[in-house]
Amino acid sequence: xxxxxxxxxxxxxxxxxxxxxxxxxxxxxxxxxxxxxxxxxxxxxxxxxxxxxxxxxxxxxxxxxxxxxxxxxxxxxxxxxxxxxxxxxxxxxxxxxxxxxxxxxxxxxxxxxxxxxxxxxxxxxxxxx
Numbered sequence: 001x002x003x004x005x006x007x008x009x010x011x012x013x014x015x016x017x018x019x020x021x022x023x024x025x026x027x028x029x030x031x032x033x034x035x036x037x038x039x040x041x042x043x044x045x046x047x048x049x050x051x052x053x054x055x056x057x058x059x060x061x062x063x064x065x066x067x068x069x070x071x072x073x074x075x076x077x078x079x080x081x082x083x084x085x086x087x088x089x090x091x092x093x094x095x096x097x098x099x100x101x102x103x104x105x106x107x108x109x110x111x112x113x114x115x116x117x118x119x120x121x122x123x124x125x126x127x128x129x
Contacts (some may be wrong), residue, residue: 026051029081031063032100034074037081041115048078048116049128066118073121080113 027039036059042048059065066074079098085107088097099109117129 026055028059028063031065032102034065034067034076035098035100036063036065036076036078037110038078038115039081041078041080045116045128052078052116052118052128066120068120071121074119076118077114078116078118079110080115082111082113085110 024040026041029037029039031037042051056066066076068074085103085105086097086109087107088099088109096112097109098112101108117127119127119129
């Protein structure tokens with residue numbers, strides 16, 4: 001293959017992926033305290049923040065987060081749902097799991113894949129990471 005064809009194929013693949021990211025809506029799978037599990041979350045940080053800003057009022061009304069503390073502080077972590085809930089078998093392989101104790105099912109853990117952390121306090125203001 002020549003270099004131009006390879007570049008066109010790569011450009012088409014990247015363009016297709018970005019279009020898919022733009023057209024596929026974010027799916028909120030579950031909310032556990034201040035952790036929101038999602039599918040199809042935007043890859044770019046600017047699009048993640050834009051999605052949060054556009055949907056934070058709906059999220060507050062439907063899920064009750066962010067939930068400000070008495071000190072006017074809140075923190076929300078948006079995580080990729082990935083392959084879904086898993087069982088923590090207590091092995092080294094499971095050391096990177098976040099488990100939700102309020103669930104009664106055996107499969108109540110997810111792999112830690114944070115996508116966006118939103119934090120607000122009076123001292124620091126609004127912070128995205």
